[in-house]
Amino acid sequence: MDLNLFFSQLLNGLSSGAIYASLALAIVLIFRTTGILNFAQGEMALFSTYVTWWLADQGLSIGLAIAISVAVSFVGGAVIERVVIRPFEKASPLVIVIATLGLFLALNSLTQVVFGTDAKQLGSAFPDTVWDVWGLRIEAQTIGILVVLGLECVALWVLFQRTRIGLALRAVADNPEASRLLGVRVGTMLMFGWGLSAALGSLAGAMVVPTTQALTASSLQSVLVFAFAAAALGGFDSPLGAVVAGLIVGIARALTIQYIEPLNNIELVVPFAIILVVLLVKPAGLFGSTQVERV
Amino acid sequence: MSNTRTRGQHRPIPFLTVLVTTIALVAASCSGGGRSSSSSPGSGSTSTKGGIVDASNCPGSETEGxxxxxxxxxxxxxxxxxxxxxxxxxxxxxxxxxxxxxxxxxxxxxxxxxxxxxxxxxxxxxxxxxxxxxxxxxxxxxxxxxxxxxxxxxxxxxxxxxxxxxxxxxxxxxxxxxxxxxxxxxxxxxxxVPYPLEAKALFDYLEKNSPSAKVAILRASDDFGRAYSETFRSLIKGSKITIAKEETYNPEQSDTKSQVTSLAATNADVLLLGATLLACPDALQNVKASGWKPMTYMSGTCTSKTLMALAGDAADGVMSVTDIMEPGLAAxxxxxxxxxxxxxxxxxxxxxxxxxxxxxxxxxxxxxxxxxxxxxxxxxxxxxxxxxxxxxxxxxxxxxxxxxxxxxxxxxxxxEMFSLAQYRTALGHFELVGSVLDFSGHTAKITPPDLIGG
The missing domain is CATH 3.40.50.2300 (Response regulator)
Incomplete structure (x- = not known):
């Protein structure tokens, strides 16, 4: 076996997997704090990415455009929680799922109305340098995407484990009623969670567009499918699971393209087969916490 | 275990159902690029008697519109x-x-x-x-x-x-x-230019300049992409030209990275790119990043300096065909x-x-x-x-x-008459290679019959 080729495909898989992981993290973050699967996560990221594009188109550097877009997305995510989701606070989870599906359609249409329907070009935040390490070609783009994912993980870990606001977020996720009685502002925390999640989506969008040459209204949809797959595989309540599973899905896809010729162009089958098997054996996902009921 | 947690236990089931359904729906809508069936009878009302086009059984007005x-x-x-x-x-x-x-x-x-x-x-x-x-x-x-x-x-x-x-x-x-x-x-x-003729033009060029070339093919996984690969495969029968590997990409996504990595590993002499629009610059950039340096032939549908500009340096030297004058070319x-x-x-x-x-x-x-x-x-x-x-x-x-x-x-x-052309990044244009080629009447002869009749 050509090891170099194997590692090249591994890198390809890691770089797309890191993007799935970013969006999967966003999904998990909302699920953990609110118990909702946010189907609009991809389209929120889409809108954010268009904001990034617009800022860059106004002449801002890509890095600055992404930074501003992340901030705008944070605010936008919080507003969405307050305006679209909060009114259904007491409703059944299915109602909220429908609300997020509605949000999916609304944001997709809004993006097209505001920014137009033609494909946009968005440059990469990373240089197009390629390093040659013992014959293995490593792109700065790939490393950049992985570094961003690493930073996201560290920042989230610090936030949740080492800050008061993180403690409050975890408390709200665990038991909103008790948290409220203890004086935690549950509403604010929920808005904060959605904002954080939207900011992560914004980063994922800015990473994915340069790898597909163009930004269109459907740019984030396939990423969302992979991100959901990753979240299911890793366990919907586990950030670590989202990251590991995102990378697994990306790698499985790249290796399938390389090594399983009969599945050419239906390479999606492999990651989904893995997910099916894992969920059959371990329904909560690889890292998800199994919930126990006292009878 | 708290009360809330206990209630939460039932959540994953409807969520997962919805999730799986959604994934299936999106996947179905993404893979709609399959081959359209042409097995239906089709031309019941028209036959070719007299002229080529017989309108004797047509509905509606002849001067509609x-x-x-x-x-x-x-x-x-x-x-x-x-x-x-x-x-x-x-x-x-x-x-x-x-x-x-x-x-x-x-x-x-x-x-x-x-x-x-x-x-x-x-x-x-x-x-x-x-x-x-x-x-x-x-x-x-x-x-x-x-x-x-x-x-x-x-x-x-x-x-x-x-x-x-x-x-x-x-x-x-x-x-x-x-x-x-x-x-x-x-x-x-x-x-x-009919796509099979593009394959023919590349084949003739290789026969003349590189008769034992190893060719890698990257194509869209639809009828468009098939026209290139199947014609080229049929043309090389009996020649010394061989196919190193063929990869397909999903035309809904135009992301070709893993496919190009796979082809680059063959280190083939030639890359045939049966791709269109954004997949062209994407593949060219990925080829460059992989360090592979094949002679690349790209679909005539990509001969746009706008698309090539997206690929930058990576587009330099890429070959294609054209039968119209490229605006901006000094000639x-x-x-x-x-x-x-x-x-x-x-x-x-x-x-x-x-x-x-x-x-x-x-x-x-x-x-x-x-x-x-x-x-x-x-x-x-x-x-x-x-x-x-x-x-x-x-x-x-x-x-x-x-x-x-x-x-x-x-x-x-x-x-069926066109010229080979080669993109020059420094020039920002396609330069013509050789004179006009005349393949009048050849398309049907060189195309595998199943690509023509469904």
């Missing part, structure tokens, strides 16, 4: 989504029709002048939307003919309908060999047709980039339509289609000097 001095035409093309760069075709053809209507007083058919009214609908390159658009164009807008509908699978999806309705589908913007199927006399491809600067084009694009399509080859293609196809209408003995659907099916034309739009477009009862392909 002609009212007073206006001819109404319809087109469907991607104006949104991943393939929205093809909108530039519309800018080119609309500019030509504005010029025709406003400065020449319209097109003269059988002694009377008519202006052209083009109704354009957006299909985002999705065949199901093309079907809906074309049905509406024919039934509601009541167009006389369809013009320059973009995409292989899109035109395949509507050809049974246009055949039944006897609506001319003129100059379909695709070089698919399927337009040679005699069961479908109402569809004719445009001046785009054509003094051609009257080029001066007219630049002048009128500036006037009627000021927001279009006149140097984009896709605009030039639209302009040229518009001129080709006007020429066809002008030569038609009368303004009926049958007469116009018959005229198109026996067309011989040169000096139309930006066709290169020396190129004649010709079709006949025996030869159903127009764009």
């Amino acid at each position: 002609v009212s007073g001095t206006t001819i109404k035409l319809g087109t469907s093309l991607p104006q949104s989504g991943l393939y929205s760069a093809f909108t530039e075709i519309l800018k080119g053809e609309s500019a030509y029709f504005s010029y025709l209507n406003q400065e020449l007083g319209g097109v003269e058919v059988d002694g009377k002048k008519y202006t052209i009214d083009l109704v354009a609908k957006d299909d985002a390159y999705q065949a199901d939307r093309t079907v809906a658009n074309v049905t509406a164009l024919v039934n509601d807008d009541k167009v006389f003919a369809l013009f320059n509908v973009v995409g292989t699978k899109n035109n395949l999806a509507i050809r049974d309908f246009v055949n039944r309705q006897c609506v001319p589908n003129l100059f379909a913007a695709t070089g698919s060999p399927a337009w040679g199927d005699v069961k479908y006399p109402w569809v004719l491809g445009s001046e785009l 054509w600067a003094d051609e009257p047709a080029m001066k007219l084009y630049l002048d009128k694009i500036a006037k009627y399509a000021p927001d279009a980039d006149a140097e984009n080859g896709i605009v030039a293609y639209g302009w040229t196809t518009g001129a080709l339509l006007a020429e066809t209408l002008h030569r038609s003995p009368s303004l009926t659907r049958q007469a116009v289609m018959e005229t198109a099916r026996t067309l011989k034309a040169s000096d139309v739009g930006l066709l290169m000097p020396g190129v004649t477009l010709s079709v006949s009862a025996k030869d159903w392909f127009l764009g």
Whole structure:
């Protein structure tokens, strides 16, 4: 076996997997704090990415455009929680799922109305340098995407484990009623969670567009499918699971393209087969916490 | 375990159900690019007796879409989504029709002048939307003919309908060999080089310059991509040229990275790129990043300096074919047709980039339509289609000097004369390689029969 080729495909898989992981993290973050699967996560990221594009188109550097877009997305995510989701606070989870599906359609249409329907070009935040390490070609783009994912993980870990606001977020996720009685502002925390999640989506969008040459209204949809797959595989309540599973899905896809010729162009089958098997054996996902009921 | 947690236990089940359903739905909508079936009887009402196009069993009026001095035409093309760069075709053809209507007083058919009214609908390159658009164009807008509908699978999806309705589908913007199927006399491809001939041009070039080349193929996983790989595979039988590996990419995504890595590992001498639009620059960039240095041949549908600019350095030296003069190339600067084009694009399509080859293609196809209408003995659907099916034309739009477009009862392909061209990043243009190649009448001979007849 050509090891170099194997590692090249591994890198390809890691770089797309890191993007799935970013969006999967966003999904998990909302699920953990609110118990909702946010189907609009991809389209929120889409809108954010268009904001990034617009800022860059106004002449801002890509890095600055992404930074501003992340901030705008944070605010936008919080507003969405307050305006679209909060009114259904007491409703059944299915109602909220429908609300997020509605949000999916609304944001997709809004993006097209505001920014137009033609494909946009968005440059990469990373240089197009390629390093040659013992014959293995490593792109700065790939490393950049992985570094961003690493930073996201560290920042989230610090936030949740080492800050008061993180403690409050975890408390709200665990038991909103008790948290409220203890004086935690549950509403604010929920808005904060959605904002954080939207900011992560914004980063994922800015990473994915340069790898597909163009930004269109459907740019984030396939990423969302992979991100959901990753979240299911890793366990919907586990950030670590989202990251590991995102990378697994990306790698499985790249290796399938390389090594399983009969599945050419239906390479999606492999990651989904893995997910099916894992969920059959371990329904909560690889890292998800199994919930126990006292009878 | 708290009360809330206990209630939460039941959540994952409906969520997962919804999730799986959604994934299945999205996956289904993403993989809609499969091969359209052409197994239905199709041409019950038309046969080829007498002329090429028989209209004796056609429904509706022969002059539908002609009212007073206006001819109404319809087109469907991607104006949104991943393939929205093809909108530039519309800018080119609309500019030509504005010029025709406003400065020449319209097109003269059988002694009377008519202006052209083009109704354009957006299909985002999705065949199901093309079907809906074309049905509406024919039934509601009541167009006389369809013009320059973009995409292989899109035109395949509507050809049974246009055949039944006897609506001319003129100059379909695709070089698919399927337009040679005699069961479908109402569809004719445009001046785009038929894709099998591109494979032939590459094959001939390799036979001459690199007769034992190893070739890697990257193509779209649809009929468009198949035309390149299957023709090329059939051509190399008996030669020393071999296929190192073939990979396909999903045309809904235009992400080719892992495919290119896989092909690069073969270190083949040649890369045949049966890709279109954004997948072209994407593949070229990935090839460059992989360190692989093949001689790359790319589909003629990508010969646009706008697309090449996206690839930057990575596009340098890539080969393709063209039969129209590339705007901005110094060699054509003094051609009257080029001066007219630049002048009128500036006037009627000021927001279009006149140097984009896709605009030039639209302009040229518009001129080709006007020429066809002008030569038609009368303004009926049958007469116009018959005229198109026996067309011989040169000096139309930006066709290169020396190129004649010709079709006949025996030869159903127009764009069989063209030149090889090579992109030069430093120049920002495609330079012509050698002189005009003449493959008149060859397309059907070199194409595997199953690519033509469904």
